[in-house]
Amino acid sequence: MKERLKNEKAEEVIKYVIEPSIKAELVRSFDNLMYVNKAHLKMIVETEIIDRSIGREILRGLNELIDEGSNNLQIDYNIEELYLNMEKALIEKVGIKAGGILHIGRSRNDLLATVTRMNSRDSIFNILKKINILRNEILIIAKDNVETIISGYTHMQPAEPITLSHYLSALLFAVERDFKRLIATYKQINTSPLGAGSMGSTNFNIDRDMTAEILEFDTVMNNSLDSIASRDYSMEALSSLALYSNNLSRIAQDLYIWSTDEFNYVEVDDSVSIGSSIMPQKKNPVTLEHIKAKAAHVLGAYVSTFSTLKNISYGHSRDTSTESMKYYWDAFHEVESITSLMIATLRNIKFNKSLMRERTLENFTTVTELANTLVRKTDISFRQAHHIVGFMVREMIEEDIDLEQVNSEMVNKYARVVIGEDIIYSDKDVSISLDPEENVYSKTVKGGPAPSEVNRQLDEISNNLEEDNIWLNTQVGRIEKMKMSLDTLQL
Template structure:
């Protein structure tokens, strides 16, 4: 009977394989070097403080480790580092530097009661929190700009479209109110995702916490987290902090892409109800008459890129095992950061553009005239003033609109004769509405003014809505300010506690 060959007996290979080094380890090292150095530093220092406060390390040991960490920060020029394969990754580089300064026994004590697993997810959450905060600040700024523009343009008439066709007059302020409502909900979703991110995994160690008397709540507080994430398996396996973040980003930029598309349509030569100032217009290299509002195109494709990058993060998480895994770690996180980069460009550019665009009132009035879009109010007025059913009134209004469009006329000026004829034929009686009353009821100003129900475009309803949006935005801003203040206190405490250890001998 032949012996079973065990390949382990003659495996003389040495880690890392050159191809593995270049395709996996070097990109991971460079990613950590670019994105997570500050996170590593904070985690090491907070963990050292916690180990000391719980008595797991004595103050003499902690002081020596603190001084070594301080020396590493001063002596190792991280941006200039080139990955050599001597250590697996950035974490082991720091451990190697500690060993060189302290010896393996003392250096190794810093890793007591922690794992690469809880460290990594904490790093990623620290990286996400700062990026979410920056993005939320930009989104709130956009909301602030939109509210100010909506207040400025609360009475400015525009043509509202349905199915790509002129439908009814409203105001630009009313349109922007709809945009603001969605944006505020999107900001709320991202802020809620941030609350999920704001739970510390530290202390979970590999999976099951530790037999050492660690203080997970203290570690969370030192790192600026609101709380420790409770279940230790969840700390290393759950990626809903990733999916909730990128899901919120995906929705925000899907939603922003829709009014951006409207801007593209409204600035077309044929519609022309939005005027884009010269500062945002590029001229054709061959056609001197052309005004190209290309920032809108950039907004559209950058929104799509952001949406796609955020969606890609969700796709990467799909069908992965419920455990610690590389799918959710270094390179995936770095890929996700690109969504934040393009998102920031959209929010900045959109805020700048929206503050400066203007409605071309002459084009709006011409489009209203040509499309007869105030005729809905004629039908409504006939119901209220003549006691007709809406269907009967609708048929009269349709006949009037058809007659006016046929002669390319103006509803207020040219529609009264057609109205008298249609009303008489439909009702077999004469109307009490004279020419002046007819002209008023089909005017766009009257159309807007009578729509003063909750959520409508009339001044009182719109002003109340805009004030409500301002209150919502102020609350979101106050919430962010409180979080920033709490985290600043935590950061200052970590610095003070670590500095105190430096003097321990």
């Protein structure tokens, strides 16, 4: 690689560009580089581009490098790529005639593009596994709280009574969509650029479909330039990760508020809390703080990648292959972190169920049903009922009257003030309307909080989770089978 370049690399280039890149790739890409090498080797032997005896010699050298491991690979940072250092090591083992021919019909560009996609799908599978563990944890809590009454909120103000399970079901549907988005991203990623060369393909009679099949790619990329230039999948992946992280951040924010002394709805376990160095009473829910903050880092990674790719030519460059991916891998790590932190937080969380229900009687969340009942039981419109109940609540707050004191006589009093007439309405109807359980149990419309309806939602969620686990296990199994096959490759 020094034929065109006479001078050694500048110290700054090694320190800030080459060394950090090689060190990162050595950890992240060594195994997948070897799998690509073996797949390419098998293909050029089977297509008779090289002699089988030379192929066996190359395979022997590759296996020796694998057995020695990435930690024992001697790195020369004047050789600017991990792959080229691996090629140098291979040549030292089997000679340049054998070791130097492995690169036939390919380039660093398509090789790196292929490995990056393989690393990406491994990372996505790891996140998908974590997401499904989280989904299961939330599902367990939801099934135990189908009848746990809690105030629902809009604008962070008490709105209507729902159940904790209804709230958790909403979260589960959101995270399920996140899972589906990452599946779609995986399908975009799992196409093979191998064999595209530097950008203009090759006149060696390689079989790109064969290497794609060996490496368990779903298909081959149809254009050699697109194969090495495209990194839009990284933005798609980061977008999906950012959306998922945002959902977890919103969940964390709810739990964070609910854990305050003012709410006192939840208590996080000591194992996921820290104390204060000066205030002995403190128990800080720090996992929730980290989840919220780390979600911002994922968004930052998306912005970084998008900005790097925004104004570069559609071809290969270090902008494309290296700099655009700078924080891509960090984002996967952050998402793994926040998912794990959320799982740990939820596993031992405690809910103050009695207080949750009590608050629904104190914060007027049941009065919407009082207005609804006025419409059903009398001949007034909903807007008239809304005015009556709204006026009544205002007066009750001003006069410090409890909701439990409301009866038909009080309703009639405000009806006369608002619409100028009495309405026929019983104390029993008032009591039922304002009862939190009656409120919730009556809302059996699809998507509602009634236990019967939430159980239907949870059944659907459970079935979808089972199907998603089957899909995931199948895909992971394919990749593991591929790796085992290449680990034991014979030529």
